[in-house]
Amino acid sequence: MADSEEAYLQIGEVAERTGVTQRTLRFYEEKGLLRPPTRMDGGFRLYCEDDVRRVKHVRRLQDLLGLTLAEIKDMVEAEEMLRELKAQYRPDADVSEKKRQLRKAIDVVTHQHNIVSQKAEQMSEMKTQLDERLRTFSRWMTELERVERKAPVA
Amino acid sequence: MADSEEAYLQIGEVAERTGVTQRTLRFYEEKGLLRPPTRMDGGFRLYCEDDVRRVKHVRRLQDLLGLTLAEIKDMVEAEEMLRELKAQYRPDADVSEKKRQLRKAIDVVTHQHNIVSQKAEQMSEMKTQLDERLRTFSRWMTELERVERKAPVA
DNA sequence: CATAACCTTGACGTAGGGGTAAAGCGTGGC
DNA sequence: GCCACGCTTTACCCCTACGTCAAGGTTATG
Structure with missing residues (x-):
């Protein structure tokens, strides 16, 4: 820990901060809306701050504009x-x-x-x-x- | 025809005027969002102007506010x-x-x-x-x- | 090293319809 | 009276955007 300057986030924290579920994050990744995050040795996903912003952006386009995920992609x-x-x-x-x-x-x-x-x-x-x-x-x-x-x- | 003053509408016309598909109208009925319309002898649905307003209202609540059909109901x-x-x-x-x-x-x-x-x-x-x-x-x-x-x- | 808390993939369920099939109605023309 | 043609019926499976377990692997902590 404190290995690099970057504070990496696990999926649970990203979920909490973006207000979507972990399921949704994996789903977005599967659909190509989120670039596949790096993984820990054990296979846990590691996100960065940019991913958080991206998720929030996707949600705004969904909730406010009512776009489909395909359009958003x-x-x-x-x-x-x-x-x-x-x-x-x-x-x-x-x-x-x-x-x-x-x-x-x-x-x-x-x-x-x-x-x-x-x-x-x-x-x-x-x-x-x-x-x-x-x-x-x-x-x-x-x-x-x-x-x-x-x-x-x- | 011209039997009563009320101009009754078939599903196709309602669909056209509301901008939703016939499928959607039957779906809304099934879900209890539209009261079951009267039927002709052959079984064709007969809607009234009020139903048209109702459908438009439901759509606004869906599209603008993003509510679920259960909430809208x-x-x-x-x-x-x-x-x-x-x-x-x-x-x-x-x-x-x-x-x-x-x-x-x-x-x-x-x-x-x-x-x-x-x-x-x-x-x-x-x-x-x-x-x-x-x-x-x-x-x-x-x-x-x-x-x-x-x-x-x- | 045991245990809780977190994470993984996978499979099935649900909401809100879309599309299409196979059949039944309705009405004008002959 | 009958046929053609368009509109309507139910029925069924497909799709998106996830929710909800289930069964197990990983990480942190005492």
């Missing part, structure tokens, strides 16, 4: 490509390929942005309706209580 | 109770029971309101992040194009 792969692109500090290597990858990432993010915008709008619509109903119910409740005072329990 | 049942309550025009009958039902409906709507509010907030957070990323990507793209002009294809 495409997205995180495009985003991963982008990260590699950033890491490549050779400034001259194949610019057109870089442009292609960047364009792909832009497409993905734009798509996400469109979905968020649309859903956000529907949400605010729904919120308005719910507000209205709550006010109506509140009036009814007041009315019921008024009736109750005028004619107490039979 | 509870909600629509509470809302149904409320509609019956509204229809009972005997103003004196069992006020405390009415209050109980109304309170239940208020709970349901409040719950939905909470979820919407929470999700809406997360959405706007995500939207901000996506905006930021899009701007960054746009800068990178500009930079790549600048590099390309200075050193054309090798």
Whole structure:
């Protein structure tokens, strides 16, 4: 322990910190949404902080946007490509390929942005309706209580 | 035809108008989310306008709020109770029971309101992040194009 | 070294449907 | 009256995204 600077995490801790189950983590790995983590000698999975972020990201795309894991996989792969692109500090290597990858990432993010915008709008619509109903119910409740005072329990 | 004033709908038309499949409509019925519709002599289902509204409502709760069908069932049942309550025009009958039902409906709507509010907030957070990323990507793209002009294809 | 606490793979179950088959209804044309 | 054609019926298996054991291996601790 304290072998390298990196604090490695076992699956239980990752599960706790991300709010998903261990089963889900193994499932994501199986489906290619999480890169296979390194293992201890005994076979235990060892995750890093980046994996935690990745899981949280996947969950947001699922919960907020309602995307399927297949769609999410495409997205995180495009985003991963982008990260590699950033890491490549050779400034001259194949610019057109870089442009292609960047364009792909832009497409993905734009798509996400469109979905968020649309859903956000529907949400605010729904919120308005719910507000209205709550006010109506509140009036009814007041009315019921008024009736109750005028004619107490039979 | 033109027998009664009510325009009854077959499953195909309901499917088209709600955007769900016929399979889904039968599934919802099976799960108790839709009250079993009346049938023609031959067994064909006959829906009414109210059923259409109901399906759309269920879908909003699913897509926007991400609720399970079991949760949604509870909600629509509470809302149904409320509609019956509204229809009972005997103003004196069992006020405390009415209050109980109304309170239940208020709970349901409040719950939905909470979820919407929470999700809406997360959405706007995500939207901000996506905006930021899009701007960054746009800068990178500009930079790549600048590099390309200075050193054309090798 | 024993024991608890953690982890492994594997298999089966469940929710929310999709697809398709094989059959039955309904209605207009002749 | 009968046929063709489209719509509907139930029934069955397939899929995704996991939940839930079961049976056993690993690691940390006294």
